[in-house]
Structures are given as C-alpha cells and as structure tokens.
Amino acid sequence: xxxxxxxxxxxxxxxxxxxxxxxxxxxxxxxxxxxxxxxxxxxxxxxxxxxxxxxxxxxxxxxxxxxxxxxxxxxxxxxxxxxxxxxxxxxxxxxxxxxxxxxxxxxxxxxxxxxxxxxxxxxxxxxxxxxxxxxxxxxxxxxxxxxxxxxxxxxxxxxxxxxxxxxxxxxxxxxxxxxxxxxxxxxxxxxxxxxxxxxxxxxxxxxxxxxxxxxxxxxxxxxxxxxxxxxxxxxxxxxxxxxxxxxxxxxxxxxxxxxxxxxxxxxxxxxxxxxxxxxxxxxxxxxxxxxxxxxxxxxxxxxxxxxxxxxxxxxxxxxxxxxxxxxxxxxxxxxxxxxxxxxxxxxxxxxxxxxxxxxxxxx
Amino acid sequence: xxxxxxxxxxxxxxxxxxxxxxxxxxxxxxxxxxxxxxxxxxxxxxxxxxxxxxxxxxxxxxxxxxxxxxxxxxxxxxxxxxxxxxxxxxxxxxxxxxxxxxxxxxxxxxxxxxxxxxxxxxxxxxxxxxxxxxxxxxxxxxxxxxxxxxxxxxxxxxxxxxxxxxxxxxxxxxxxxxxxxxxxxxxxxxxxxxxxxxxxxxxxxxxxxxxxxxxxxxxxxxxxxxxxxxxxxxxxxxxxxxxxxxxxxxxxxxxxxxxxxxxxxxxxxxxxxxxxxxxxxxxxxxxxxxxxxxxxxxxxxxxxxxxxxxxxxxxxxxxxxxxxxxxxxxxxxxxxxxxxxxxxxxxxxxxxxxxxxxxxxxxxxxxxxxxxxxxxxxxxxxxxxxxxxxxxxxxxxxxxxxxxxxxxxxxxxxxxxxxxxxxxxxxxxxxxxxxxxxxxxxxxxxxxxxxxxxxxxxxxxxxxxxxxxxxxxxxxxxxxxxxxxxxx
Numbered sequence: 001x002x003x004x005x006x007x008x009x010x011x012x013x014x015x016x017x018x019x020x021x022x023x024x025x026x027x028x029x030x031x032x033x034x035x036x037x038x039x040x041x042x043x044x045x046x047x048x049x050x051x052x053x054x055x056x057x058x059x060x061x062x063x064x065x066x067x068x069x070x071x072x073x074x075x076x077x078x079x080x081x082x083x084x085x086x087x088x089x090x091x092x093x094x095x096x097x098x099x100x101x102x103x104x105x106x107x108x109x110x111x112x113x114x115x116x117x118x119x120x121x122x123x124x125x126x127x128x129x130x131x132x133x134x135x136x137x138x139x140x141x142x143x144x145x146x147x148x149x150x151x152x153x154x155x156x157x158x159x160x161x162x163x164x165x166x167x168x169x170x171x172x173x174x175x176x177x178x179x180x181x182x183x184x185x186x187x188x189x190x191x192x193x194x195x196x197x198x199x200x201x202x203x204x205x206x207x208x209x210x211x212x213x214x215x216x217x218x219x220x221x222x223x224x225x226x227x228x229x230x231x232x233x234x235x236x237x238x239x240x241x242x243x244x245x246x247x248x249x250x251x252x253x254x255x256x257x258x259x260x261x262x263x264x265x266x267x268x269x270x271x272x273x274x275x276x277x278x279x280x281x282x283x284x285x286x287x288x289x290x291x292x293x294x295x296x297x298x299x300x301x302x303x304x305x306x307x308x309x310x311x312x313x314x315x316x317x318x319x320x321x322x323x324x325x326x327x328x329x330x331x332x333x334x335x336x337x338x339x340x341x342x343x344x345x346x347x348x349x350x351x352x353x354x355x356x357x358x359x360x361x362x363x
Numbered sequence: 364x365x366x367x368x369x370x371x372x373x374x375x376x377x378x379x380x381x382x383x384x385x386x387x388x389x390x391x392x393x394x395x396x397x398x399x400x401x402x403x404x405x406x407x408x409x410x411x412x413x414x415x416x417x418x419x420x421x422x423x424x425x426x427x428x429x430x431x432x433x434x435x436x437x438x439x440x441x442x443x444x445x446x447x448x449x450x451x452x453x454x455x456x457x458x459x460x461x462x463x464x465x466x467x468x469x470x471x472x473x474x475x476x477x478x479x480x481x482x483x484x485x486x487x488x489x490x491x492x493x494x495x496x497x498x499x500x501x502x503x504x505x506x507x508x509x510x511x512x513x514x515x516x517x518x519x520x521x522x523x524x525x526x527x528x529x530x531x532x533x534x535x536x537x538x539x540x541x542x543x544x545x546x547x548x549x550x551x552x553x554x555x556x557x558x559x560x561x562x563x564x565x566x567x568x569x570x571x572x573x574x575x576x577x578x579x580x581x582x583x584x585x586x587x588x589x590x591x592x593x594x595x596x597x598x599x600x601x602x603x604x605x606x607x608x609x610x611x612x613x614x615x616x617x618x619x620x621x622x623x624x625x626x627x628x629x630x631x632x633x634x635x636x637x638x639x640x641x642x643x644x645x646x647x648x649x650x651x652x653x654x655x656x657x658x659x660x661x662x663x664x665x666x667x668x669x670x671x672x673x674x675x676x677x678x679x680x681x682x683x684x685x686x687x688x689x690x691x692x693x694x695x696x697x698x699x700x701x702x703x704x705x706x707x708x709x710x711x712x713x714x715x716x717x718x719x720x721x722x723x724x725x726x727x728x729x730x731x732x733x734x735x736x737x738x739x740x741x742x743x744x745x746x747x748x749x750x751x752x753x754x755x756x757x758x759x760x761x762x763x764x765x766x767x768x769x770x771x772x773x774x775x776x777x778x779x780x781x782x783x784x785x786x787x788x789x790x791x792x793x794x795x796x797x798x799x800x801x802x803x804x805x806x807x808x809x810x811x812x813x814x815x816x817x818x819x820x821x822x823x824x825x826x827x828x829x830x831x832x833x834x835x836x837x838x839x840x841x842x843x844x845x846x847x848x849x850x851x
Contacts, residue, residue, distance in 0.1 A: 053722065056720050124435065130813055134718065135720060136749040136753045139753075139789070140791060142806060143578075143833075144569045144573055151561075167621065190479045194590055196425065196658065198658075216659075219658055271480055273479050273480040291560070312558075331565070336551050336553050337564060340553070341604060343819075359564070
C-alpha cells in the first residue's frame with residue numbers, strides 16, 4: 001500500500017509539451033498502440049486495494065495494483081473480472097488494463113472493460129485531482145468521464161484509483177468442439193447467439209470451432225444436448241492462475257501458438273454477421289464472429305478497407321516499429337470526430353503532456 | 364453565459380420573429396407551434412414543479428429538418444431543449460424561456476430489426492417498449508426497462524442512461540447501445556460506435572449516453588437485442604424489519620447469484636400499490652423483496668430454490684413463488700405501478716433517485732424516516748435493491764402552506780445523505796434542473812470545470828439544454844455556503 005499521488009503531481013507540474021510523460025504501469029503492453037514516447041512515469045509502486053466488499057460487487061484500488069493480486073483477491077471470494085483482461089505478465093497493473101481497454105474471450109457475453117468501470121480518480125494535465133463516477137452500480141451524475149478514459153491509452157489523464165464492478169464466477173463451464181468451415185462457423189455462432197443459450201465465448205481457427213458454455217449446471221447440460229459437438233472441458237469452473245495453459249487462458253493471455261511469430265498481427269473489430277474476410281493470412285475468430293484476428297502481410301490499405309467495407313475497423317495490434325509508424329496503429333477517424341477528440345484532449349490535458357501520439361499523432 | 368443569451372427585451376420580439384420565420388420555412392405543415400395554448404403541453408416534463416413556456420416548439424419529421432433547425436438556432440444563438448416523450452423526472456426537458464423546444468416525437472420509425480445480428484436500428488422517438496414488441500417475433504427484446512417504458516422514447520433513454528428493474532443482470536442503456544447517429548449543435552452529423560463491439564478512438568458513446576441532451580441530438584440509435592429467456596419466475600419475500608431485508612439482498616449476492624431483478628418496497632409503498640393493483644402483497648411486512656430469476660427451466664428452478672433458501676436463512680417470514688407468468692406479472696405490476704399508486708394517495712409527490720452502497724440500506728431508510736418527520740412529510744420507498752438505487756417518493760400538497768418548500772428541502776436532505784454514505788445524487792433519472800444544485804455536493808470546483816470543458820468541446824456556445832445537469836462552478840460556492848456540501 002503506497003500512495004504516490006504527490007510524486008505524480010510534481011512530475012506532471014514539471015512536464016511540458018517539449019518534455020511530455022510516458023505513463024506506464026507494468027510495461028506489459030508497451031507493444032500496444034503507437035510508439036511510446038516521453039519521460040517514463042511509472043505507476044506500479046502506487047498500489048493497494050482500498051475497498052472491497054464482495055456483496056457490493058465493487059472493488060476500488062490504486063492504479064498500480066497488480067492485476068494478479070486483484071484477481072487472487074477476487075477468486076478468494078468466488079468473484080472475477082468478467083471481461084477477462086489479457087495477462088501479459090506478472091507486472092500487469094489494473095491502471096494499464098483499463099487504459100488499454102483490452103478484453104478477453106468472455107467480452108462477447110459479459111461486456112468490455114468500459115462496461116465494468118464505475119469510477120476513477122485521476123490527475124489531469126494541470127495536476128488537479130478529479131473524481132468521476134463512483135463506487136455504486138448506477139450513477140448518472142455528471143458526464144461519464146471514467147468510462148471514456150477506459151481505452152484512451154493514458155492520453156487524457158493519469159489514473160490514481162479505479163472502481164470496477166465485479167461478478168461471481170460462473171458455477172460451471174464446459175467447452176464443445178465442432179469441425180466446421182469458417183463461413184458455417186460464423187452462421188452457427190450468430191444463430192446460437194440469438195437464442196437463450198449460456199454461450200460465454202467462442203473461437204474458430206483452422207476448421208475447428210470451440211464454444212465455451214458457462215452458468216448454472218442445468219443450463220449447460222441442456223445446451224450441450226441441444227448443440228451437440230465434442231465435449232472437451234468438464235465440471236466446475238476453475239480460475240487458473242496465470243501460467244496454466246488451458247485453451248481459453250491461452251487465448252485470453254495471447255499465449256496460444258497463433259499469437260507467436262513476426263508476421264504483423266491485425267485485430268479486425270467487425271459486426272458478428274460480417275461474411276468471411278477474404279485476405280491472405282492465418283485467421284482466428286473470437287467474440288461470436290465480432291473479433292477477427294489476422295496475421296497478414298496484406299497492405300494497411302487493403303486491411304482497413306476490408307474492415308470498413310463491413311462496418312468495422314482494423315487495428316495494427318502487433319507489428320514492428322516501422323510498420324506501426326507508417327500505418328498508424330488505429331484506423332483514422334473522420335474529421336469531425338477527430339476534432340471532438342482534440343477538444344476533449346485539450347480539456348483534460350491542455351499542455352499535451354500525457355502519452356502524446358500513443359493513440360493518434362494529433363492527440 | 365445566460366446573460367449573453369438573453370438580449371434586451373426590445374430586441375426579443377425581433378429575434379423571435381426572425382426565428383419563427385426561418386423555422387417555419389423549413390418545417391413541415393403543423394410542425395411549428397408558437398401560440399400559448401399550443402405550446403402549453405410542452406411547458407414541463409415529468410417534473411411538473413418546474414414550468415416554463417418556450418418561444419416555440421419545433422416538430423420536424425425528417426432528419427434534414429432537425430439539422431436545419433439546429434443550424435438556425437446556432438446561427439441566431441438561441442437555446443435548444445430536445446424533448447422525447449417528456450416523461451423524464453428531473454426536468455431535463457423543461458423548456459428555456461426565449462428558446463426552442465425541439466420535439467423528436469415524430470421520429471417513430473423502427474428502421475430495421477436484424478434478428479441474426481441481434482440489433483435494431485430505430486429513430487429517437489420510438490418508445491422503449493415498442494422495440495421489444497417489434498423484436499418479440501424473433502424471440503428477442505431490448506433489455507433496459509424503465510418504469511415509464513410504455514411511453515418513454517429511446518432518445519430520452521440515451522439522454523438519461525435509463526435503467527429499470529433488470530439492470531443488475533442486463534445493464535443500463537450504456538451497456539445496450541451499439542451506435543448513435545448524432546447531430547451537433549452546429550448541424551454537423553456524426554456517427555459514434557458501430558455494429559462491431561468496439562470502435563477506434565475515445566469511447567464517445569459512453570460520453571453521449573447520460574449526457575442529458577447537453578452534447579448532441581440523437582438522430583438514430585442502434586440498440587442491442589437480447590434473446591428472451593425461456594422462463595422467468597419471481598420470489599416475493601416479506602420481512603419484519605428493513606435491516607433483515609437489506610441483509611437478505613447482500614446474502615443473495617454473497618451466494619453468487621445475480622438475480623434478473625431484485626427490488627424492495629417498504630410498508631408505505633406496499634400499502635399504496637396493494638390498494639391500486641391488488642397483487643396480494645403482505646401488508647403487515649416492514650419490507651418486501653421481489654427477486655426474479657430467468658433462463659432455462661432447470662436453471663430457474665435451481666436459482667429460485669437457492670434464493671428461497673437464502674431468504675429463509677435471512678429471516679424472511681413469508682415466501683411466495685410465482686406459479687405462472689400471470690402471477691409473476693401481477694407481482695411485478697405493483698412494483699412497476701409504484702409511482703402512480705403513490706400518486707393516488709397524494710396531490711403531489713417528488714420522486715428521488717439516489718444510489719447508495721447496498722450495505723447502508725437499513726441506515727439510509729431509517730434516516731429518511733427521521734428526515735421525513737423533521738420536515739413533517741410522508742415518504743414511501745421503492746428500491747432497486749440489487750443496484751442500490753433508491754426511489755423515495757415524497758408525498759405533499761403544493762397547494763398547502765409551505766409543503767412544496769418542505770418537500771424540496773427533504774429531497775435535498777435525502778440526496779445529501781446519499782452522497783454522505785458514499786453514493787450519488789442520481790442513479791438513473793438524471794440531474795436535469797432538479798438536482799443541479801446538489802451537483803455541488805458531489806463534485807468539486809475542478810470536477811465541474813472539467814464537465815464544462817466536455818460540454819464546450821461539443822457545444823462551445825452552450826446552446827443545448829443550458830442550465831441543466833452541470834452547474835457553473837462559481838455558482839456552487841454560494842450553494843455550499845448555505846448547504847451541507849462536502850467541498851467547502
């Protein structure tokens with residue numbers, strides 16, 4: 001339990017647009033977003049769970065608290081972060097989790113990081129301590145700034161504390177497998193998702209569709225009967241510690257073989273009903289068809305156009321510095337939207353000291 | 364800001380005439396109301412204590428007309444208050460004098476339902492329940508279900524981030540909107556979100572949802588549809604005291620159960636609704652809980668059994684499980700009709716909307732009773748217990764001596780109490796005009812300044828719904844001197 005607020009404040013006051021800050025938690029997501037620049041401001045010593053009562057379904061902690069510690073605390077009480085943030089290393093902090101806004105396999109059923117953010121205490125670009133949201137489930141007082149900060153890659157402010165909604169772990173889980181071509185898998189996933197089935201996650205790769213069921217035992221048993229397929233996981237749900245190599249953890253933590261290698265990795269976020277995206281490269285599909293990973297050397301233009309054509313967007317998730325610099329990691333924003341982004345950035349970080357360029361070069 | 368918007372009186376008539384002429388030329392026949400008797404119905408929303416006649420009411424029926432009307436107002440620097448069904452309870456749609464009410468009531472079309480993609484594209488004036496009705500043929504529905512769902516519109520739901528009785532499991536409006544098409548005050552039209560699960564850039568959807576009509580005008584919304592569960596069942600439990608009932612709520616959560624709905628009513632609320640809907644509530648109980656389970660048949664049977672056990676262990680003195688869907692709906696009918704039922708008992712009532720950490724339920728209910736006695740008024744409490752969202756209904760008669768003032772003072776005390784125990788002044792009804800001063804209790808000068816910055820990023824001239832939701836930080840210092848603010 002250490003409170004470094006005063007040190008952070010001094011660093012912010014000493015920073016300027018010529019000497020900006022690079023906010024960093026555990027550094028496990030340095031690969032994500034455009035090239036980090038600025039003087040390192042490390043938050044991982046700013047730690048401590050400040051409030052956690054399981055029956056309130058809320059946990060409040062300092063931003064540098066390790067994700068592993070939080071998950072262990074929750075697991076002791078049969079609870080979890082339902083959006084399953086990827087664990088890229090033991091150093092991963094909750095501030096980094098929320099700043100990056102990345103969610104795991106269960107995102108499609110449980111919701112994304114932003115759906116679980118209830119409140120945040122931040123330091124803005126003028127080193128003012130600001131509290132948004134709160135520690136309760138429902139709160140519409142003031143604009144929902146804490147949710148906006150989820151996924152903003154530290155460009156709007158420095159997280160001091162976060163309050164997140166937590167949920168009980170599902171009582172039971174099971175995994176079913178089906179040999180299936182991509183187009184059929186997309187069809188089936190959408191059809192199943194439109195029915196009241198306890199479908200919590202899915203993955204398709206190389207002609208094999210895996211479907212994860214979660215919830216009450218009876219509901220899982222009924223769904224198994226209805227869906228068929230080959231059953232591979234049985235029994236009580238486990239929340240394995242980082243390092244356990246279960247199939248879904250491999251996907252969640254991106255340790256599965258698919259994620260290894262040097263070919264650029266693109267993440268296409270598209271409507272689940274979008275047809276097969278016909279580009280060269282290995283494909284992995286999650287989120288019932290809504291998240292399509294592509295390891296591809298196709299050009300940035302081709303990938304962005306393919307995603308846009310079906311109403312989605314393409315992010316250059318992992319690539320070498322040169323390609324990231326040339327392409328920009330995130331799909332460009334239309335001018336009026338970019339304009340709003342600039343003005344919001346100006347409001348919270350008027351001197352442009354927080355993670356400049358990490359999301360867009362204009363921010 | 365307000366001063367700049369209201370020119371000297373002799374200029375008013377000219378400005379109003381110019382405004383009316385320009386709006387007339389772009390709106391359809393019958394789409395501009397300006398005679399006092401025509402605009403009277405628009406003088407207030409569900410918070411009837413605040414009334415104001417605008418200069419005119421614009422009723423466009425095409426998107427281009429909305430955009431053109433916004434341009435005219437922007438051009439003339441005339442404030443605009445956007446209105447859906449006007450069911451809001453915080454005065455978010457109360458008109459501004461020398462301003463325009465922009466009603467989106469004519470935008471009632473469900474543009475598309477895509478059952479495979481589980482989404483509906485709707486115009487802003489579509490009523491909440493109409494979406495679920497239209498989606499029913501596909502076994503789908505729109506999950507957020509505010510009590511006013513037969514009347515309230517999706518545009519208004521977006522503005523207020525509306526909840527309902529099933530939020531704990533299915534989320535609020537912010538969890539159920541995929542995409543918005545929005546007109547900014549200068550007539551620029553933007554699209555935020557997408558039919559994918561995320562979009563590049565900042566999460567502007569989260570910012571727009573719950574922004575109380577201050578940032579933009581919703582032209583179209585894409586909402587997420589949820590598969591209708593096969594069955595639903597509800598347990599009704601009665602308790603001899605509210606502390607036990609509050610503890611039972613915590614015990615259900617502690618057992619790892621997230622009920623589809625978890626509601627509490629105190630004795631005065633139960634008495635009011637029983638006389639109104641005859642649902643068979645236990646009138647002698649200090650509090651009753653309604654706990655709903657939904658899902659497959661076996662799942663619901665398991666969960667209901669588990670909840671019954673927890674409720675018994677928590678000291679429930681009576682339990683009834685709905686044996687048919689009719690009975691389930693009857694149990695709910697009382698809860699859903701709580702506001703009108705209380706309305707029958709009193710000429711006027713104020714509906715408060717604080718959210719508190721659940722563990723403080725009993726303490727807060729006891730304090731509310733003490734505060735009610737202090738202000739010599741009666742209060743009935745209905746409570747989204749699962750979310751900690753409390754709706755004390757303050758009964759009064761505005762025609763009697765200072766009852767309105769006392770009711771307002773009691774409301775302010777209750778909101779201060781919510782903040783004091785670590786909660787918020789509004790869970791789902793919005794700040795509007797009603798709680799704009801209480802914002803000073805919950806937020807500091809710097810936080811309010813940041814909100815003003817967000818507002819200015821979208822609406823630099825402050826023309827959209829001025830005076831609502833976010834107070835001018837400097838006005839707070841005065842309020843705090845007289846109030847019980849946390850920031851002094």
